[in-house]
Amino acid sequence: MDFNTKQAKETVAHIATLIGDLMVAHLQQEDSPSLGDIEQGMRHLLQTIGREAVGHVLEKSDTVQPSIRCSCHHKATYRCRREGMVITVFGRVKYKRSYYLCDHCRGGQKPLDTQFQIDPGEMSQGLKPLVALLGIQTSLDEAAKLTQTLLLVDISDNSIRQAVQWVGQRQVERESKWEKLSDWHHYMNSPTRQADRPPRRLYGSIDGIMVPTQAEWRELKTVCWYEVTPVPERQWPSRYTERLGKLEGLKATAIQYHCDIQEAKTFSTLLWSTGCHYLADRAQELIFVCDGARWIWRLVEENFPQAIQILDWYHAVEYLTPVAQTFFHNEDKQKEWLATMKEHLWFSRTQTVMDACLALAKPASVADPAAKAATYFQNNLARMDYAYFRQQGYLIGSGAVESGCKQIGTMxxxxxxxxxxxxxxxxxxxxRAVWLSGQWQEVVQSKSDLPFAV
Ligand SMILES: [Zn+2]
Structure with missing residues (x-):
């Protein structure tokens, strides 16, 4: 909507003066109001005006006809104008719209509600995304309080839950659509899709995190697709030089998260279909950086056998710390040993590290951290060629997906x-995945295939 025409500008100026005068008159009755008081008063006033104005617009948009076509294709006859209510960003708006009754199926029709996707008594399309945004940040009752404070709208915990579900459902619709497409041979090979330029280098990371459901702890699995760009040296945070030497001046961009609570076998579909959406199957180079979990690498191999597999650097290094702590009691010795081992890993001398661990490990003790580390490295040997990966300019840490898992799951x-x-x-x-991927507007504004009621 554009308010730049001369007439609109004049109207706005006129209304602003009127409201301003109204406020002045009101405030003169009070003792020395602060700017905060003025702002707060103005917000309440504008809420009232907005509420009335929305009601006005709705009623003006309603046209009365003798009859309309019912969804059952028979004739529905005009009966009366019925009052409805919708909860908007300005609060509860009451409005009247024409009501038709079908002679055939006896179903009632309110074309205005259909036109504006109004679910009578429920939240509007404008309010729902805002409320959902609060509902994914904090608990439902906290979000209801925030809605009251920030938006001056009273709603129940249950409305917050519905709003969150509404966004979640839209994401499911979006993902199911991609799933259908990725399974459709004709689409996958269509000239339009083939004409889309695939990313030169696309990254994928997969991770899981346990979340408490009422029945049991379930694993929330997340896949994250991203590209990587160099960070100019002057912007490097100090931790780069501390932790990795000056070599990892890279960062993940265009990060897209997709998640679900399901078994690996089912999650495989989400991995494949979202991958196809981002053209992972056609990327010149596809790189997976993940931790050592078996189910993860199995899914990668099943879906994208061409991908380069990298064991997340931080997970590899993590295995060394308990070894140092168990076998060296002097803190300086621990640090020294760790530094040496990290350097070996950094330059792909993985066998040297494994030998060093095995030399420390007590025979026949599986719980021994040194034996555990050696086994872990052995299982991931091909994914640990860090010298080569760095030389190719690959990002070797899966921080992007882990931070996503934490932000989706833990927080x-x-x-x-x-x-x-x-x-x-x-x-x-x-x-939350929609929000963290920067897709919020796109998802909440998309036309839904489902009926709009939650
Ligand atoms: Zn009908």
């Missing part, structure tokens, strides 16, 4: 005392 779903119904946890996780 919201693992809040203290949280016990989720599995569906509830799923909607929150999906909606």
């Amino acid at each position: 919201r779903l693992k809040r203290s005392g949280a016990r989720w119904l599995e569906e509830g946890a799923r909607w929150v996780a999906k909606a």
